[in-house]
Amino acid sequence: MDWGKKGMIACPICECQTTIPWVHPKRKTVYHQCHQCEAIFMDPKEYPSKEIELKKYLEHENDITNEGYVNFLENFIDAAVHPYLQSGSILDFGSGPNPVLSVLLKRRGYHVAIYDPFFHRDMDISLKYDMITATEVIEHFHNPIVSFKEMIDMLKPEGYLSIMTLFHHNDMDHFKDWFYQRDPTHVIFYRPKTLSFIADKLELILIEHNDYRYAVFQKRTKWGALWIKWL
Structure with a gap:
């Protein structure tokens, strides 16, 4: 596997300057891997346009009549929602055209409440939620730290952020044939270590992940954040 020379594109998660470029052998799409936080991200010059993103999202056949998709989301609720919040307010961030969740x-x-930048844009940003869910969303973030902060700002103190994506295997031989990177709107891929960097940067606590698909963060209180910094 030809990694090429060290690149100078800063990692969008940890800002490491020594990311390593890698070119997909078939599609020739350029990605960069960060060995500090283990993020893999598409070269920003190759990000899809809004038109391509919208077209791809409209191809999804995810609705309430799709039994497999419903079961998929029920498993997410059982693993990453209900154990942490049994009642209260939830914002489904990036709900898509059919907000099944x-x-x-x-x-x-x-x-x-629901929000989606393409399909459900009306949202009162002054409202705060007990939990925010983002299912199959964070891999689409062109500016991940900005987008994570946008979600965190809408959480109540000690609120939860529950995400679903697929963690990459930290193996570019696997990555080149991995179905998840074939979607042109998937521009960044994470490992649990990546999420730990995000948590540290944005005053979150990464309280659980299954090293495969789910992760749950909790928003630190002001005093909790100060205590951790003091330690």
Whole structure:
């Protein structure tokens, strides 16, 4: 596997300057791997346009009648929502054109709002939530720290951020044939270590991950953040 020379594109997560470029052998798409936080991200020059993103999102057949998709989301709720929040307010961030997760959460008694930059843009940013969910969302972030901060700012103190994505294997031989990177709108891929860097940078606590698909953060209180810094 030809890694090429060390690149000078800073990692969008940890700002490491010595990311390593890698060119996909078939598509010739350029990615960069950060050995500090283990993020893999598409070269910003190759990010998809808004038009390409919208077209791809409209191809998804994820609705409430899709039993497999519903079961997929129910598993997420069981693993990354209900153990941390049994009742309260949830924002489904990046809900997509068919906000199935919000329907399932409402069935369980949660108060749910939705937001999506393409399909559900009306949102009162002054409201704060007990939990924010982002399922199959964070891999689309062109500016991940900015987007994570946007979510965190809408959490109540000690609120939860529950995310679902797929963690890469930290193996570029696996990555080149991995189905998840074939989606042109997937521009950044994470490892648990990447999420730990995000947590440290944005005053979150990474309280759980399954090293595969789910992770849960908790927002630090002001005094909790000061205590950790003092330590």
